[in-house]
Amino acid sequence: MDFSWTEEQEIWRRTVRDFAQKKIKPRVREIDTNKKIPVEIIKDMGKLGLLAPTASQDYGGAGVDWTMASIAAEELGRADISLAIPVLYLVEAAWGFIFSRYGTDKIKKEYLNKVTSGEAFCGIAVTEPEGGSDILGAAKTKAEKKGKNWILNGEKIYISGISESSNWGGVHLTLARTDPSKGHKGFSFFAVPLKDMKKIETTLFEDMGRMGISTGGFTMNNVELPDYNLIGDLNRxxxxxxxxxxxxxxxxxxxxxxxxxxxxxxxxxxxxxxxxxxxxxxxxxxxxxxxxxxxxxxxxxxxxxxxxxxxxxxxxxxxxxxxxxxxxxxxxxxxxxxxxxxxxxxxxxxxxxxxxxxxxxxxxxxxxxxxxxxxxxxxxxxxxxxxxxxxxxxxxxxxxx
Ligand SMILES: Cc1cc2nc3c(=O)[nH]c(=O)nc-3n(C[C@H](O)[C@H](O)[C@H](O)COP(=O)(O)OP(=O)(O)OC[C@H]3O[C@@H](n4cnc5c(N)ncnc54)[C@H](O)[C@@H]3O)c2cc1C
CATH class of the missing domain: 1.20.140.10 (Butyryl-CoA Dehydrogenase, subunit A, domain 3)
Incomplete structure (x- = not known):
């Protein structure tokens, strides 16, 4: 049992703390009031390896482990008490990791490099109008194979980063039923881009807090996606x-x-x-x-x-x-x-x-x-x-x- 940090962890903490205290902390009230994280902060986070830091270095990630990712999360929370930047960070760290681990090379080349440099967002869309806790009972979103493509229909709600994805570009890893007869073994994950997608309608909510990152939803009406947007194995x-x-x-x-x-x-x-x-x-x-x-x-x-x-x-x-x-x-x-x-x-x-x-x-x-x-x-x-x-x-x- 050893409760001390390694030298690498200490350097990482100092680096993130220095950045967050100087560049983020003085702007938290502005972020909360303007309901927006300034683009220069996002870009600087990208340069420091703080956007999807757990993603593979092949796609611009820092490839850090979970202890290092947690150290950065702690420092961002210390600097931004409103928790907007910490939410952006943690959503991309967790789901950027899943994207990096299971996504196809083609979709990662298209989006993950942009996520890690701050030009695109990577989020998660599981929750549906009939419930988030009991997603097995509530999920209506379906993906059906048509030729080489997938057709997605359904609605996702209370999703973080809807404005960010619609404005900057990026993908939401979206859960859909691909074999409704198989319960939890019949869901697949798809990378769904929201920007300029004609068959997707987005909505936004006015939240109580963490105002710098948006929450909303999107409805997919016969959205057609290529097979390479499927994340990992079918039905996993x-x-x-x-x-x-x-x-x-x-x-x-x-x-x-x-x-x-x-x-x-x-x-x-x-x-x-x-x-x-x-x-x-x-x-x-x-x-x-x-x-x-x-x-x-x-x-x-x-x-x-x-x-x-x-x-x-x-x-x-x-x-x-x-x-x-x-x-x-x-x-x-x-x-x-x-x-x-x-x-x-x-x-x-x-x-x-x-x-x-x-x-x-x-x-x-x-x-x-x-x-x-x-x-x-x-x-x-x-x-x-x-x-x-x-x-x-x-x-x-x-x-x-
Ligand atoms: C700020 C914010 C951001 C979010 N961002 C995302 C996102 O990016 N992507 C995404 O997919 N979702 C997101 N969500 C949705 C979140 O995952 C859901 O709100 C959550 O899963 C709960 O679902 P629900 O809101 O439908 O509540 P419900 O599932 O209807 O639950 C309502 C209440 O009932 C309780 N409950 C339910 N079942 C049981 C049970 N069996 N026993 C005891 N109590 C129970 C719950 O604990 C809760 O208190 C976000 C939510 C918030 C608040």
Whole structure:
């Protein structure tokens, strides 16, 4: 057991922190207000290897492992408490990895190089109007083979990065039924471009938080895609989706650690300086005790997140863990991270008094942003509990079978 970082990990953390603190942190309020991540930040992220960093170097990725990817996620969360840039980062890191691992060379040449340089977006489209948790029951989107091409029909909703994909270009890895008789073994994944696609209509939602990245949906009406847009093997899409979700959940946890630490640091600065009844707020037990609790919660989540990243590295690099190990470790991290992060941010807002309720102080962006993770992005909290229950009790205890 060794809790220290390697030299390479420390250099990577310093590099990402330096960039994020200088170039991102001063612009977070602007990003939240303008509902847009400035293009120069995206381009700089591309140059640093922060866009789909887990993608193969053959396609411009940095080919980093999951511990390194989590370190960057933590640093981006620390700099952008609104969590918009961290969301863009983690979606592309998780799904860019799946794209890089399973996509055909032809589709990757067309899009992945552009994703890693910041000229295109790579997202995920699983959720449908009738439900996201029970996608097996809810999924209506179908892909049918016609000659050499695929015809896709259906609707995806609550999807991150719709404006980004429609404006910059890029693909959403989209789950569709290719053999409806086979349940979860009858889904496939397709790379669906949204920009200038005549038979695709997009919609947008006004979100509560993480305003710098859009959420919306798209309807496909006889969209024709070449065979090379199929990701990986036919009828393996559900498995690829689960693989990507685990990765995204670990990175969500890492962004929460960074954002929580940033919020707590702001709170500590305030309670050291603000006086009430003749003494600094921080000298009262009523303030110190929650401070200690939140510090311990962040520390616990940090250990869970980096253990999950380590389990992923053991699976992908050493083949000493399997997808179930990863799913369990990722679900544990995702179940705790957004709840604890919300708790810290909410507490810090209290310490601030009225200032905590204003837009003069950044923590309100964090409160709005982190709820996206606990409400549903990359799986709801009850879905995390179902995964943990499944791993503890066995598949025969799945409540929805
Ligand atoms: C900000 C944001 C961004 C998102 N981005 C994407 C994206 O990029 N791509 C994508 O595909 N999806 C995305 N989603 C959708 C997300 O994956 C879904 O919201 C999530 O899977 C839940 O689906 P749902 O919203 O339909 O809620 P439902 O599935 O209807 O669930 C509603 C509630 O019921 C609970 N519930 C459901 N089943 C059970 C059960 N068996 N036992 C106990 N409780 C249960 C859930 O936990 C939840 O609290 C995003 C969501 C948000 C909020």
């Amino acid at each position: 899409g559900f498995y690829y989706a689960m693989e990507g979700f685990s990765a995204a959940r670990v990175l969500i946890g890492a962004t929460c650690v960074g954002a929580s630490e940033a919020a707590l640091e702001l709170g500590i600065e305030h309670i050291k300086n603000r006086k009430a009844f003749g003494r600094p707020l921080g000298s009262y037990e009523g303030i110190q005790f929650p401070l200690a609790e939140h510090h311990c919660n962040i520390d616990a989540v940090k250990l869970q997140v980096y253990r999950a990243a380590w389990v992923m590295d053991r699976m992908y690099k050493d083949k000493k863990a399997n997808h179930n190990d990863v799913a369990l470790a990722a679900a544990i991290a995702k179940l705790r991270a957004p709840i604890y992060a919300f708790g810290v941010m909410n507490e810090v807002a209290d310490w601030l008094g009225a200032l905590g309720y204003t837009k003069e102080f950044p923590v309100e962006m964090g409160i709005r942003g982190v709820r996206s993770y606990s409400i549903g992005a990359e799986g709801t909290m009850n879905i995390m509990r179902i995964i943990i229950g499944r791993e503890l009790l066995g598949k025969e205890f799945l409540p929805y079978k």
